[in-house]
Amino acid sequence: MSFDVAIIGGGLAGLSAAARLSAGGARVLVAEARPALGGRASSFTDPVTGEAVDNGQHLLLGCYRETFEFLARVGASGNVRLQGALEVPMIDEAGHATTLRCPPLPSPYHLMAGILEWDAIGLRDRLSALRLAAPVRQARRFLLGGKGWLPASPDETVESWLTRWGQARRLREMLWEPLALAALNQPAHEAAAPPFVRVLAQMLGPDPADSAIAMPVRPLTAMYAEPARAFVxxxxxxxxxxxxxxxxxxxxxxxxxxxxxxxxxxPLVILAVPWFALADAVAGDTAALAPVLAAARSAAASPIVTVNLWFDREVLPGPFVGLPGRTFQWVFDKRQVLGDSAAHLSFVSSGAASVVTASNEMLAETAFDELAAALPAVRSARLLRSLVVRERRATFSLAPGQPARPDARTGVAGLLLAGDWTETGLPATIEGAVMSGHRAAELIQQAADHGRTPGLGVADSGSSDPLPAEARPGRQAWSADR
Ligand SMILES: Cc1cc2nc3c(=O)[nH]c(=O)nc-3n(C[C@H](O)[C@H](O)[C@H](O)COP(=O)(O)OP(=O)(O)OC[C@H]3O[C@@H](n4cnc5c(N)ncnc54)[C@H](O)[C@@H]3O)c2cc1C
Incomplete structure (x- = not known):
């Protein structure tokens, strides 16, 4: 049986490319190495409780436009719940509980007003947030219209960027650094500023809901991967x-x-594998891929550790709470998020290089102690079970000096790349992965429309080396979108 496009890798990038191409009328083959789809955003069955457990809690933001488009395409829009406006409960290291709540105002005033109302920090420190208005506006102008430049240098870290723009220490510790750690999976003193500034600019888009949090209400594989398979x-x-x-x-x-x-x-292939699997996914005369292979080989990774705890009662007052400054920066009550099919709490440690080698017992104990320090009533609950998930290569490093990220086009005719690690400008996120899948699909659709072979990064503008006509998907079949 022959296909129009083969897609190697069944994570978000591969599945979003597959869905887009399928919607356009292409016959697509997706090959996934693992027994289940979803890659770094997937779930598995806990053998003891029988519950579906995610490989780690995933959050979306209201500004994840391409992700919402993908979910709608595969009939999975109902599998995420979006807050009306950003609302983030937090408990600081002293045990002080507050909620950052954005009022219904146009963006970015909603966030500024939310910060100014937020009693987690002193008023003077809150006011320093106003100093970010100018660079964020500039970043938006650059990202939307290509005007000017991104107001962040690839050589500076998030921490130095925030300091340069006058952000008070307490505001950094309580808001910007936890946000950077969650979005970039790397501490603010390590990650480069540009991807962070890009995330900020996207969150502070025209719609206040752009900065709101969306949570999957089904385990990840059921949330998007199986619907995508059914659609394809x-x-x-x-x-x-x-x-x-x-x-x-x-x-x-x-x-x-x-x-x-x-x-x-x-005739056409989208390689939607992570950077660390690229070398094993190509063979033969790969000289034209040498720079990409070298970049993939030298890219560093950043881990995420998730501890799942089962208690004999509900212990969280809401579906999630932020614990800034602790090893586990967020905790989610999966019962409140997913319903009665789940009974565990998920504790997330992002940028977890310093704890990824700790023992399971030590990690479970740390998660328990940190939650009990924030919510002392937890001590009276009985811990029934713990399950640790280590994603050692959760994301690629965004530290200054990392290798350049590749474009979707390669130097090989008929071969395209997708994956969160390709050049999307975003950190390793769901949105970045879906953007990359859509981009690869779009290049194929454009090439099909113009009777050219995609993938030729160097020679793409020419019409050399066209596909045999019978191997090219029919133009008409590519025009419809479901
Ligand atoms: C614990 C954790 C928490 C996260 N939290 C968030 C979050 O809250 N918000 C957010 O936006 N992002 C989050 N991310 C990041 C997000 O999950 C990733 O950016 C995204 O899933 C990457 O998708 P991908 O398709 O690019 O790659 P992958 O998911 O890695 O998919 C690639 C697939 O290719 C397969 N493969 C590899 N080699 C081959 C081969 N030779 N043949 C066939 N198949 C192959 C792999 O098995 C894999 O399934 C998180 C990541 C982790 C690990």
Whole structure:
């Protein structure tokens, strides 16, 4: 059986590319190495409780436009719940509980007003937030209209950027640094400023809901991965799990695709694997990919550790609370988020390099002690079970000096890249992964419209090396979008 496009990797990038291409009428084959779809945003069944447990809590923001488009396409919009406006309960290291709540005002005044009302920090410190208005406005102008420049240097860290723009220490510790850690998965003193400024600019878009938090109300695999599979299959495509795949390159073009060692037929390939799996997914004469392979090989990773605890009673007053300054910066009550099918709390430690090698017992104890310090009533609850999930390569590092991120186009005809680590400008996020999948799909659709072969980063503007007409998807089939 032959396909128009083969997609290697069934995470958010691969599935969003597959859904977009399928919606346009292409016959798509998705090959995923693992037994289940979803990659770094997936769930599994806990063998003891039988509950679906996420590989780590995932949050979306209201500004994740391409993600919402993808969810709508695969009929999964109802699987996330978006706050009306940003509302974040927090308990600081002294045990003081406050909520950052944004009033219904136009953006960015809603956030500024929310900060000015927020009694977690002194008024003078809160006022320093106003100094960010100018750089954020400039960043938005740059991102939307390409005017001016992004007001952040790739050589400066988030911490130095915040200091440069006059953010008071307490405001940094309580708001900006926890936000940066959550969004970038790297401490503010390590991560480069530009992706953070980009996130800020997107959150402070025209709609105040852009900065609101959206939470999956189903375990991740059921939330988007299985709906995406059903959608692709309903369009005549195939999604194969437990199917490690590889592209063979010869004479500067895709020569063959092997899935579990067997050949598969498709003239175009989207490689939607993470940076650390790239080298194993290509074979043959890969000279044209040498710079990308070198960048992928030298990219550093940042871990996330999640501790899941089961108690004999409800212990959180709401679905989640931020614990700034602690090892586990956020805790989520999955019962309040997912309903009665879940009974555990998930504690998230982002930028977890310093704890990723600690023992499970130590991590569970730390999570328990930190929550009990914030909410002393927790001490009277009985802990029934703990389950630790370590994602050692959760995200790529955003530290200054990391290798450049590759474009979707490669130097190999018929081969495109997707994945959160490709050049999206965003940190490793759901939105970045979906953007990259959409971008690869769009390049294929454009090339199909113009009768060209996508993937030629160098020679893309020329019409050399076109696909044989019979291998090219029909133009009409590509124009419709569901
Ligand atoms: C614990 C955790 C928490 C996170 N929290 C958030 C959050 O709150 N908000 C947010 O926006 N982002 C979050 N992220 C980041 C987000 O999950 C990732 O950016 C996103 O899932 C990356 O998707 P991807 O498709 O680019 O890559 P992946 O999810 O890594 O998908 C790539 C797929 O390719 C497969 N593969 C690899 N090699 C082969 C091969 N040879 N053949 C076939 N298949 C192959 C892999 O098995 C994998 O399934 C979090 C990540 C983690 C780990």
């Amino acid at each position: 299959e309903s369009c005549g495509g195939q999604v194969r799990t437990s199917s490690p795949a590889r592209v063979r390159v010869a004479n500067g073009r895709v020569a063959a695709i092997e899935i579990r060692g067997e050949p598969a037929a498709a």
